[in-house]
Each structure stands twice: as C-alpha cells, then as structure tokens.
Amino acid sequence: xxxxxxxxRNRITKTxxxxxxxxxxxxxxxxxxxxxxxxxxxxxxxxxxxDVKDINKGEISDGYSVSRQAQAKFSLSxxxxxxNQTALYFCATSDPYNEQFFGPGTRLTVL
Amino acid sequence: AQSVSQHNHHVILSEAASLELGCNYSYGxxxxxxxxxQYPGQHLQLLLKYFSGDPLVKGIKGFxxxxxxxxxxxxxxxxxxxxxxxxxxxxxxxxxxYGQNFVFGPGTRLSVLx
Numbered sequence: 120x121x122x123x124x125x126x127x128r129n130r131i132t133k134t135x136x137x138x139x140x141x142x143x144x145x146x147x148x149x150x151x152x153x154x155x156x157x158x159x160x161x162x163x164x165x166x167x168x169x170d171v172k173d174i175n176k177g178e179i180s181d182g183y184s185v186s187r188q189a190q191a192k193f194s195l196s197x198x199x200x201x202x203n204q205t206a207l208y209f210c211a212t213s214d215p216y217n218e219q220f221f222g223p224g225t226r227l228t229v230l
Numbered sequence: 231a232q233s234v235s236q237h238n239h240h241v242i243l244s245e246a247a248s249l250e251l252g253c254n255y256s257y258g259x260x261x262x263x264x265x266x267x268q269y270p271g272q273h274l275q276l277l278l279k280y281f282s283g284d285p286l287v288k289g290i291k292g293f294x295x296x297x298x299x300x301x302x303x304x305x306x307x308x309x310x311x312x313x314x315x316x317x318x319x320x321x322x323x324x325x326x327x328y329g330q331n332f333v334f335g336p337g338t339r340l341s342v343l344x
Contacts, residue, residue, distance in 0.1 A: 159337075161335055164333075209273065211274075213332075216281065217262050218264070218276055218279060219264075219266075219274075219322075219332065221266075221273040221275070223272070224273055
C-alpha cells in the first residue's frame with residue numbers, strides 16, 4: 120500500500136466552486152506539505168504543517184486554506200476555485216532528515 | 231530568499247550518452263541537497279541526497295551528484311543513460327534541518343532516444 124495517498128486523483132470543477140483535496144499518510148511523520156506543480160515552474164509550496172497545531176503559509180498560499188485533522192491527514196481547500204489554480208497538486212510528508220515522500224498527485228482543472 | 235536554478239529546461243540524449251544536469255542554489259549557509267525524479271505520470275521519487283560528508287553522493291539507478299560548496303552547485307551525473315531514464319528531474323534544497331524552506335528548482339526534462 121502507498122505510504123502517502125491523495126484523493127481525488129483527478130477533478131474537474133467550475134470557477135467559484137469550493138474544492139477539497141485530501142491527503143493521508145501512514146509513515147508516521149509529523150511534517151506534511153502541499154505543493155502545486157506547473158510546467159516550467161517546478162513545485163511551489165502552498166502550506167506546510169509540522170504538527171497538528173502548527174500550520175504555516177508557503178510561497179503561494181493566497182486562495183488556499185488547509186486543515187490538519189490528525190497527524191496522518193492534511194487537507195487542502197480552494198474556497199472559490201479560479202482557472203489559474205488549474206495544476207497538479209502534490210502532498211508530501213517528511214522525516215526528521217528532511218527527505219520528502221510524495222503522494223501520487225491530484226490533477227485539478229478549473230473551467 | 232532561497233532559490234534554486236537548473237541549467238537546462240529540456241535535454242535530449244541518445245542511449246549510452248553521458249548525462250550531467252546542473253543545479254545551483256543561492257543560500258550561503260548549511261544546506262541539505264536533493265535530486266528527485268518524476269517519471270511520466272508518476273509522483274516524485276528521491277534519487278539521492280546530500281547532508282554532510284563525502285561531497286560525491288551515489289544514488290539509485292546509477293546516478294551520482296557532486297556537491298561543490300564554493301560553486302553553490304549540486305550537479306547530477308550518470309555515465310550512460312537508458313531510455314528508461316526519460317523523466318523530469320528536480321533539484322531541491324533546504325537551508326537548515328527544519329525543512330520549512332524546502333525549495334525546488336524548475337525541473338529539467340530529459341528525453342532519451344532509443
């Protein structure tokens with residue numbers, strides 16, 4: 120079984136809709152991250168969390184919010200989706216040595 | 231702010247050719263360095279990492295990277311590429327041991343022709 124899972128894997132939605140992307144991990148890591156990947160831009164950090172009570176904004180947090188429901192779960196929400204949020208979204212966890220383990224990604228299309 | 235640059239956007243090689251992908255970062259302090267690979271349609275996987283010690287790091291699938299502190303570089307190499315190495319390669323850096331400034335480069339797409 121995968122250590123980091125994301126649901127849904129693909130989602131098409133319309134402008135203005137609220138969307139939640141979910142991430143679960145079985146690695147027992149405290150640290151979790153949300154990134155978006157755009158062609159030619161690599162991965163950019165949206166939010167990160169070092170434990171259930173510690174949530175921090177990343178480089179591009181505007182238009183996004185997160186919830187850390189438990190050590191194993193970290194959700195990303197788009198309160199009102201817009202077309203330029205069309206991207207591939209990755210969740211990751213990290214161990215104390217900073218190596219990051221990635222989920223399979225969620226491809227989100229906002230029409 | 232920390233930044234990571236990768237020299238090439240797209241590299242095209244024939245099988246058995248040697249590979250070197252450049253990576254430079256901007257932070258002057260202690261860093262942890264990583265190369266990740268993303269095969270088509272898949273998530274990122276760790277190729278290799280450098281935290282300290284021998285600056286020549288060996289990773290999976292015959293890849294290696296050399297950390298040159300004076301040049302702020304961490305270039306990825308492979309002596310003989312295979313078609314299965316076709317993927318996108320990302321260099322990443324953290325500037326300390328806490329992980330919050332985990333910065334990725336824009337990626338280099340490698341196409342290996344059979």
